Amino acid sequence: MSRLQLAGKSAIVTGGATGIGKAICVALAEEGVGVTIADINADTGNQTLQELKDISSTCPHSFVETDVTNPQSVKAMVATAGDTHGKIDILVNNAGIDIPRLLVDPAGKEELTAELFDKMYAVNQKGVFLCAQAVAREMIARGAGGTIINMASETGVEGSEGQSAYSGTKGAIYALTRSWAKELGKFNIRVVGLAPAIVEPTALRTPQYEQALAYTRGITVAELKRKYEQVSVPLGRAARLDEIADLVLFLASDMASYITGTTINISGGKSRG
Numbered sequence: 001m002s003r004l005q006l007a008g009k010s011a012i013v014t015g016g017a018t019g020i021g022k023a024i025c026v027a028l029a030e031e032g033v034g035v036t037i038a039d040i041n042a043d044t045g046n047q048t049l050q051e052l053k054d055i056s057s058t059c060p061h062s063f064v065e066t067d068v069t070n071p072q073s074v075k076a077m078v079a080t081a082g083d084t085h086g087k088i089d090i091l092v093n094n095a096g097i098d099i100p101r102l103l104v105d106p107a108g109k110e111e112l113t114a115e116l117f118d119k120m121y122a123v124n125q126k127g128v129f130l131c132a133q134a135v136a137r138e139m140i141a142r143g144a145g146g147t148i149i150n151m152a153s154e155t156g157v158e159g160s161e162g163q164s165a166y167s168g169t170k171g172a173i174y175a176l177t178r179s180w181a182k183e184l185g186k187f188n189i190r191v192v193g194l195a196p197a198i199v200e201p202t203a204l205r206t207p208q209y210e211q212a213l214a215y216t217r218g219i220t221v222a223e224l225k226r227k228y229e230q231v232s233v234p235l236g237r238a239a240r241l242d243e244i245a246d247l248v249l250f251l252a253s254d255m256a257s258y259i260t261g262t263t264i265n266i267s268g269g270k271s272r273g
Contacts, residue, residue: 002031003253003255004031004249004250004252004253004255005253005254006028006031006032006033006249006252006253007031007032007033008032008033008034009032009033009034009089009090009252010033010034010035010036010081010085010086010087010088010089010090011028011033011034011035011036011088011089011090011091011092011252012035012036012038012077012078012081012088012090012091012092012131012135013025013028013035013036013037013038013092013094014038014039014066014068014091014092014093014094014095014127014131015038015039015068015094015095015096016035016037016038016039016045016048016092016094017037017039017041017044017045017047017048017063018039018041018044018048018202019202019241020094020151020196020199020202020241020244020245021037021039021092021094021095022048022241023241023242023244023245024092024094024244024245024248025037025048025052026051026052026055026245027242027245027246027248027249028090028245028248028249028252029052029055029056029059029061030055030056031249032056032059033059033090034059034060034061034084034085035052035061035062036061036062036063036064036077036080036081036084036085037049037052037061037062037063037064038064038066038068038077038081038095038131039063039065039066039095040065040066040067040068040095041065042063042065045063045065046063048063049061049062049063060084060085062080062081062084062085064076064077064080064081068095068123068126068127068128068130068131069122069123069126069127069130070130071130074127074130074131074134075134077134078131078134078135078138082138087142087144088135088138088139088142088146089144089146089147089252090146090147090148090149090252091131091132091135091146091147091148091149092149092151092248092252093127093128093131093132093148093149093150093151094151095123095127095131096123096124096127096151096169096170097119097120097123097124097166098120098163098166098209099116099119099120099165099166099209099212100162100163100166100209100212100213100215100216101113101116101162101164101165101212101216102162102216103164105216109215110162110212110215110216112164112165116165117165120165120166120169121165121169124166124169124170124173125169125172125173125176128150128173128176129176132148132150132176132180132191135148136148136180136184136187136189139187139189140184140187140189143187144188145187145188145189145190146188146189146190147189147190147191147192147251147252148180148184148189148190148191148192149191149192149193149194149248149251149252150173150176150177150191150192150193150194150263151173151193151194151196152170152171152173152174152177152193152194152195152263153166153167153170153173153195153196153197154195154196154197154265154267154270155167155170155197156168156169156170156171156172156173156174156195157171157174157195161216161217162212162213162215162216162217163213163216170195173193173263174193174195174263177191177192177193177261177262177263178261178262178263181260181261181262182261185260185261190256190257190259190260191260191261192251192256192259192260192261192262192263192264193262193263193264194244194247194248194251194263194264194265194266195263195264195265195266195267196239196244196266196267197233197239197265197266197267197268197270198233198238198239198267198268198270199238199239199240199241199244200238200239200240200241202241207221210224210225233267233268233269233270234268234269234270235268235269236268237268238268239266239267239268243266244266247264247266251264
């Protein structure tokens with residue numbers, strides 16, 4: 001028997017169709033958790049849903065097309081999850097976007113605009129707020145507690161060249177996590193965060209993303225890819241998606257029953273440099 005004892009619980013994972021979110025969904029399903037995949041992409045969302053059903057056909061899983069920046073969309077998603085599973089024990093606030101831009105680009109090629117700033121803020125910060133609020137309401141109404149897990153980033157503390165807006169939204173997650181833990185502890189709701197750094201390639205690391213990030217740092221895409229493996233990570237490699245998912249499993253379980261109001265760094269020791 002797994003010491004995690006997550007079987008029979010219900011979870012929502014935002015941005016759960018691909019990348020880190022998908023890895024989390026798969027790991028939860030393997031532990032017997034009923035998963036609601038909340039994602040804006042219906043095609044990949046339904047593909048991941050079928051994979052979860054193949055993993056655990058007796059456990060209820062669902063996909064809800066969700067725009068985390070839209071209060072009504074979030075409300076409908078949470079209602080559907082509650083109706084499907086009868087409860088919500090775990091929320092993983094994973095949905096996020098990163099659009100590399102410079103604060104000032106003398107060449108005028110890749111400069112941060114108000115529109116792009118608002119877009120990253122809406123998904124990475126407002127979306128976390130909307131989902132946490134809607135799920136916390138359900139958890140409080142049911143009276144059985146629960147766990148809210150917020151995806152931060154090592155850049156939220158360290159900053160990142162060419163990623164100031166993204167870093168700013170992720171820095172806010174540290175404060176939101178700590179504040180909500182103080183507010184929700186009396187309802188037996190734990191709020192925790194985790195902060196990855198360099199992670200193995202996902203669908204989010206598109207050629208356009210890599211080209212923009214390389215440009216902001218004055219290097220080639222080839223040099224950028226080499227640096228992914230060589231920058232100041234004492235363990236000397238990028239994180240595997242399953243390593244991020246394993247930390248989520250631990251934080252969601254009763255093995256972490258006294259952990260709340262903190263964000264755990266999972267970066268292989270990466271820091272400034």
